[in-house]
Amino acid sequence: xxxxxxxxxxxxxxxxxxxxxLNAEKSLNALTLEMIDLIQPKLDAWRxxxxxxxxxxxxAGDKAFCAGGDIVNLYKSMVANxxxxxxxxxxxxxxLDYALHTYPKPIICWGSGIVMGGGMGLMxxxxxxxxxxxxxxxxxxxxxxxxxxxxxxWFLNRMPGGTGLFLGLTGNPIxxxxxxxxxxxxxxxxxxxxxxxxxxxxxxxxxxxAGGVVSRVLxxxxxxxxxxxxxxxxxxxxxxxxxxxxxxxxxxxEMVEALQAVESEDKWVKxxxxxxxxxxxxxxxxxxxxxxxxxxxxxxxxxQNELVLSVQCCRHRELQEGVRALLIDKDGKPQWTFPAxxxxxxxxxxGLFESPWEAHPLADL
Numbered sequence: 001x002x003x004x005x006x007x008x009x010x011x012x013x014x015x016x017x018x019x020x021x022l023n024a025e026k027s028l029n030a031l032t033l034e035m036i037d038l039i040q041p042k043l044d045a046w047r048x049x050x051x052x053x054x055x056x057x058x059x060a061g062d063k064a065f066c067a068g069g070d071i072v073n074l075y076k077s078m079v080a081n082x083x084x085x086x087x088x089x090x091x092x093x094x095x096l097d098y099a100l101h102t103y104p105k106p107i108i109c110w111g112s113g114i115v116m117g118g119g120m121g122l123m124x125x126x127x128x129x130x131x132x133x134x135x136x137x138x139x140x141x142x143x144x145x146x147x148x149x150x151x152x153x154w155f156l157n158r159m160p161g162g163t164g165l166f167l168g169l170t171g172n173p174i175x176x177x178x179x180x181x182x183x184x185x186x187x188x189x190x191x192x193x194x195x196x197x198x199x200x201x202x203x204x205x206x207x208x209x210a211g212g213v214v215s216r217v218l219x220x221x222x223x224x225x226x227x228x229x230x231x232x233x234x235x236x237x238x239x240x241x242x243x244x245x246x247x248x249x250x251x252x253x254e255m256v257e258a259l260q261a262v263e264s265e266d267k268w269v270k271x272x273x274x275x276x277x278x279x280x281x282x283x284x285x286x287x288x289x290x291x292x293x294x295x296x297x298x299x300x301x302x303x304q305n306e307l308v309l310s311v312q313c314c315r316h317r318e319l320q321e322g323v324r325a326l327l328i329d330k331d332g333k334p335q336w337t338f339p340a341x342x343x344x345x346x347x348x349x350x351g352l353f354e355s356p357w358e359a360h361p362l363a364d365l
Contacts, residue, residue: 004038005060008052011202015053018046019198022059028067029059031118033085036092043099053210055103056198057126058110062134062191065111066119069093071144071323078320086314090149091361093118094303097151098365100125101299106214111135111179112191121150124184128214131176132191133228137184140171142279145322145336147287149310153294154302158183161240162247168287169255170272171279177234187218190225197221235268242269252288253342280334281341282318285349293353300365305353307362312352 005021020039022029046052059065070089077085100107100122109126111119115137123129123137131137139148139156148156148168156164159182167174179185189197200217207213236243246259256276262269276284290309294302313319318337325334338344 002038003032004035006042009056009198009202011053011204011206013205014051015206016049016051017054017056017198017201018042018052019056019058022066025059025061025063028064028114029061029119030068030070031066031093031122032070032073033089033092036089036096040092040096040099043096043103047104052105053206054105054201054214055107056110056201057100057107057122058194059113062113064114064119065109066116066122067114068117068119069150070118071327074314075320075323075328078314078323083311083315087311087361090307090310093121093150094307094362095365097121097125098299098303098362101151103127106211108197108214108218110194110197111137111185112194116140118150120148120152120155120184124151124155127211128187128218129179129185130187130189130197130218131179131185132189132193133176133232134191135176135179135185137174137179138171139168140275142169142171142275142283142287143322144326145280145283145318145320145334146313147283147290147309149306151299151302151306153290153297153306154299155184157291157295161244163236163240163243165247165288165291166243166272167236168291169252169279169284170259170275172236172268172272172275174236175232175234176229177232178236181234181237187222188225188229189218189221190228193221193225239268252284255288256284256341280318280322280336281338282336282344282349283322284341285344286313286352289349289353300362303365304360304362307360308355309352311356312354315356316352 003024005023007019009017107126108128109123110130111123112132113134139152141147156168176188204213249255321334
């Protein structure tokens with residue numbers, strides 16, 4: 001079976017809804033280069049096909065939409081000192097993400113289950129992002145020596161009250177209620193509605209306003225789902241004041257100190273404290289600097305900037321060591337390059353943002 005399944009669903013008025021289904025359930029639909037290279041040409045073809053009115057992006061299984069990128073093969077390439085694979089992977093992944101963001105037809109993402117890392121990149125590029133009661137979103141790159149890429153520099157900077165920076169630094173999870181609050185999702189539907197949603201879309205008369213048709217169907221289904229989400233806790237929104245207080249400082253060192261100083265038995269707070277204590281000090285500085293640099297960049301510039309940083313991360317030991325400790329050897333004891341945030345060398349940090357190319361691979365976005 002292919003790692004991506006493509007289906008063309010006929011509508012009652014003779015149009016087509018194209019479905020892209022990630023089909024790697026055992027790996028929680030982690031995004032591989034093979035998947036990217038299958039999806040991109042199909043998206044291009046459907047963009048130019050006047051019969052295709054909308055696209056549905058979903059996945060096999062119920063556990064995860066997409067739990068991240070192909071970290072295992074990235075790790076193998078780093079161990080082998082192969083600089084070509086990371087460059088190819090990130091270049092084509094970001095090109096796909098950008099294509100989703102700028103697609104001229106509605107794309108519905110069914111973001112049920114785990115949505116992390118590369119999955120967040122796919123989902124946030126879509127025009128109609130659906131979460132369910134099982135959705136578990138996160139950008140936990142600080143735990144492996146990376147930073148929230150795949151457009152994270154774009155969407156984290158657009159969250160209210162410092163929440164984007166806080167979530168980047170801590171990797172704390174995001175449920176459906178908080179995803180709506182943060183602008184990471186557009187609709188919340190019950191997880192058993194996927195097939196019914198597709199049938200409703202197929203039964204529509206599409207006319208000239210495909211985006212309006214999709215919005216109306218999802219709005220109606222959300223109304224039917226409301227009882228499922230009315231009582232759902234929204235911990236990020238509930239901790240809004242704490243997040244503002246922690247991020248209202250001029251340096252990462254002060255933010256880390258402020259969060260560590262909070263005395264609380266709240267599991268959500270303790271999880272955040274553990275992440276900044278055990279995560280990569282270099283990542284903490286990198287995340288803060290990346291969001292600062294990208295604050296006023298265009299989407300195109302964001303992906304170009306992220307490609308530089310991601311490729312540079314693969315040329316240094318931090319990411320390799322983080323992946324080893326968390327996902328390969330699983331000893332949970334990474335030996336970070338810098339033991340503490342205040343020991344991160346400014347010259348080393350700035351070097352990660354320097355382009356290794358004369359001609360940027362994404363110059364044509």
